[in-house]
Amino acid sequence: MSGHGPAFSMTARKSGPLSGVAEVPGDKSISHRALILGALSIGKTSITGLLEGQDVLDTAKAMQAFGAEVTQHGPGDWSVHGVGVGGFSEPEQVIDCGNSGTGVRLIMGAMATTDITATFTGDASLNKRPMGRVTDPLALFGAQSHTRRGGRLPLTLIGAAQPVPVRYRVPMPSAQVKSAVLLAGLNAPGQTVVIEQEPTRDHTERMLRGFGAVITVEDTDEGRVITLNGQPELEGQNVAVPRDPSSAAFPVCAALMVQNSDILVPGVSQNPTRNGIFTTLQEMGADLVLENPREEGGEPVADLRVRFSPLRGIEVPPERAASMIDEYPVLAALAATAEGVTVMRGIKELRVKESDRIDAMARGLEACGVRISETEDSLTVHGMGSDGVPGGATVQTHLDHRIAMSFLCLGLVAQKPIKVDDAGPIATSFPSFETLMRDLGARITRDNS
Numbered sequence: 001m002s003g004h005g006p007a008f009s010m011t012a013r014k015s016g017p018l019s020g021v022a023e024v025p026g027d028k029s030i031s032h033r034a035l036i037l038g039a040l041s042i043g044k045t046s047i048t049g050l051l052e053g054q055d056v057l058d059t060a061k062a063m064q065a066f067g068a069e070v071t072q073h074g075p076g077d078w079s080v081h082g083v084g085v086g087g088f089s090e091p092e093q094v095i096d097c098g099n100s101g102t103g104v105r106l107i108m109g110a111m112a113t114t115d116i117t118a119t120f121t122g123d124a125s126l127n128k129r130p131m132g133r134v135t136d137p138l139a140l141f142g143a144q145s146h147t148r149r150g151g152r153l154p155l156t157l158i159g160a161a162q163p164v165p166v167r168y169r170v171p172m173p174s175a176q177v178k179s180a181v182l183l184a185g186l187n188a189p190g191q192t193v194v195i196e197q198e199p200t201r202d203h204t205e206r207m208l209r210g211f212g213a214v215i216t217v218e219d220t221d222e223g224r225v226i227t228l229n230g231q232p233e234l235e236g237q238n239v240a241v242p243r244d245p246s247s248a249a250f251p252v253c254a255a256l257m258v259q260n261s262d263i264l265v266p267g268v269s270q271n272p273t274r275n276g277i278f279t280t281l282q283e284m285g286a287d288l289v290l291e292n293p294r295e296e297g298g299e300p301v302a303d304l305r306v307r308f309s310p311l312r313g314i315e316v317p318p319e320r321a322a323s324m325i326d327e328y329p330v331l332a333a334l335a336a337t338a339e340g341v342t343v344m345r346g347i348k349e350l351r352v353k354e355s356d357r358i359d360a361m362a363r364g365l366e367a368c369g370v371r372i373s374e375t376e377d378s379l380t381v382h383g384m385g386s387d388g389v390p391g392g393a394t395v396q397t398h399l400d401h402r403i404a405m406s407f408l409c410l411g412l413v414a415q416k417p418i419k420v421d422d423a424g425p426i427a428t429s430f431p432s433f434e435t436l437m438r439d440l441g442a443r444i445t446r447d448n449s
């Protein structure tokens, strides 16, 4: 079974200072890609630090269904024996990607130019999310998709028997769409070109190069132009997955909110296409120091030293949105404890994540006594100061891990406890969240246990 099991609620209560070392798990984006590129390579890929969240486990299972041999050797320590570019076999079962947009969209790309058919589904959240953004460009390669649900899962994809290369301008800032097109381009002859107006996370480009593909990236007047030479022979690699900046954002923001906190979050990726949240926090006045910057597994990483800081609201520059897209929920929670107003614009993409995150944060913050306003592509939060948030609400998480974790962080400083109705989805990206936060001193508990 995929997914996160039965729903259970959790409650966060006003806590004393957070302290200690928070070792957050491996990066989710890189973990998915390590498994997929490993499966498309010849020979053995060894992965350390793989995120063992449900999203990534579902991708591992899918790679087995397409014919790769995927083995766990120990915690975070995995290997993949791949089948080579174009070597996927037709899966016997429906591919269930659970809660994961990244999983399903990248896997559809990876199979779209092979002469096989697969049917994809997911949980109630994933089955509501738009897939046309991926099946449209995949159709240009010659793949066909069938769905009765207006571009939603469940969906059957018939891979192109004779794929042609594609030149595609991605119409929204989306690393998933970009990556799906590049992965499809692997098994098309000639050059596939993807153009993105705004730079999004670049793990696919970096890792394709690392696995032996010829890929170039040029900054031009029309945007970033990425050119991939088709039908390379990819070779298995050793991948050391850095710690996930999107997961790190939760203990980091919690420490900034809870008075007298002082924590260290070691080895967190500082890839410039991912680190917008840390710049934003510093602009709000955070005592957040990047110590010991270094390179690990081809990614820049640093240790984050974070101390409680009185924060002020800011306008987050919209051009920074792609580099912190998954961090807006926790930023909105944090903004409720700042002095002054925080304005987040250019975030329309949040409406098509695991939940409509603008709506989920707006309703949850209102329930906690925080004044907000929203438009189709923005959210404004009126800060109430370090201990001014009333709390005392049950917040609906809508099968969205980041909504659940954001409100559990806010509950650590609210005047009255904050409960989230379903904390199950946290296991999709950050299975150790509860123990890690408790070890730092956070009063987070499962209800009725």
Ligand SMILES: O=C(O)C1=C[C@@H](OP(=O)(O)O)[C@@H](O)[C@H](O)C1
Pocket (backbone or CB within 6 Å): 028, 029, 030, 101, 102, 173, 174, 175, 176, 177, 179, 201, 325, 326, 349
């Ligand atoms: O490529 C990826 O690994 C991801 C891309 C982003 O989605 P979009 O491409 O839909 O913006 C992000 O929200 C998601 O968590 C992971």
Ligand SMILES: C=C(OP(=O)(O)O)C(=O)O
Pocket (backbone or CB within 6 Å): 099, 100, 101, 102, 103, 326, 353, 354, 402, 429
């Ligand atoms: C949006 C997210 O993931 P995905 O799109 O892979 O479901 C996320 O992890 O915040």
